[in-house]
């Protein structure tokens with residue numbers, strides 16, 4: 351698009367929003383300052399650098415074999431740097447513990463240390479991004495029973511408690527060095543395929559393990575721990591220890607952040623309607639924005655109704671600063687850089703639409719019981735020219751406007767990723 355076209359379209363769009371009583375400048379500023387936590391694991395199909403030839407376990411699965419996945423830290427960083435050039439704003443990178451810089455040696459999970467992530471911390475600083483962290487409780491022989499922190503075997507539990515301890519220390523060091531709390535997500539795959547009898551026993555063990563490790567107090571200036579529930583995984587269809595009720599109870603009882611993953615509930619259950627409830631009981635919420643297709647399939651995030659509903663609830667809650675927006679998907683069937691850019695841009699577009707909503711006007715209708723008017727405006731808003739505002743933000747922040755990012759990704763594929771054989 352030509353410069354004059356972008357600016358003209360923006361001015362016209364702005365006038366239409368202003369007529370509805372919306373401050374476009376305020377919405378643009380908020381979007382420009384919104385950092386999305388980009389998951390490192392889309393680049394390499396959740397393999398990491400601890401055991402690159404190992405299997406992905408824990409009931410999660412990538413499908414597809416599109417060529418060009420990142421095979422080393424250098425390639426992963428290069429891919430992320432490419433992504434940064436194609437999306438507006440400054441963002442965060444969410445690392446999993448298996449993505450450490452282990453110098454080609456095998457370092458077991460209970461032995462990882464902040465030094466294994468120092469090169470990531472330095473790289474993040476150079477690239478003006480912040481880091482988040484995730485303990486990795488899957489893809490390891492000590493999770494082969496299906497259980498980790500809730501295993502009946504005290505030796506297995508000890509190993510994973512030590513892992514969690516180390517991860518908290520690493521995340522805290524990241525937070526300290528970056529001068530901004532590192533969001534540390536705890537997701538464990540524990541569960542069983544069928545007919546578990548000892549449900550309360552495993553849950554009691556999980557509670558005890560978490561209580562023991564989280565008893566080490568670390569300032570929230572550096573570290574914010576969060577716990578992520580799940581309904582089922584592959585091979586844990588009938589029982590998952592860390593269910594929604596478990597972690598809802600745990601996070602409320604311990605006044606800690608709850609992670610809501612869009613793919614971790616029943617197929618027709620959405621997380622958008624959980625935000626306004628959980629915000630009343632937990633200090634903060636961490637989102638894993640994903641796209642479940644019939645199951646927790648982790649498809650690339652696109653601009654669909656649920657993404658918009660999540661964004662609307664974030665903005666309408668008036669507590670945007672308490673909700674961390676992270677992405678969690680892994681599609682190995684298409685260009686992985688493209689998967690990142692589509693997902694991030696879609697998340698931004700949904701947030702922009704929500705920020706451009708004349709919420710006060712809609713609430714007025716609601717108060718007056720004018721529900722036809724409320725519905726009519728909500729329908730009209732869908733066709734408002736929010737994309738002209740998004741294009742203008744891209745233009746202002748020097749990243750490709752509209753579909754221009756596609757050819758950039760094609761060039762990167764031709765020159766870089768397709769050569770990874």
Ligand SMILES: C[C@H](O)[C@H](O)[C@@H](O)C(=O)CO
Pocket residue numbers: 391396410484537578580611638646678
């Ligand atoms: C890589 C995993 O998807 C991630 O850590 C976890 O958040 C999850 O959602 C498992 O289903």
Ligand SMILES: [Mn+2]
Pocket residue numbers: 537578611638678
């Ligand atoms: Mn998740």
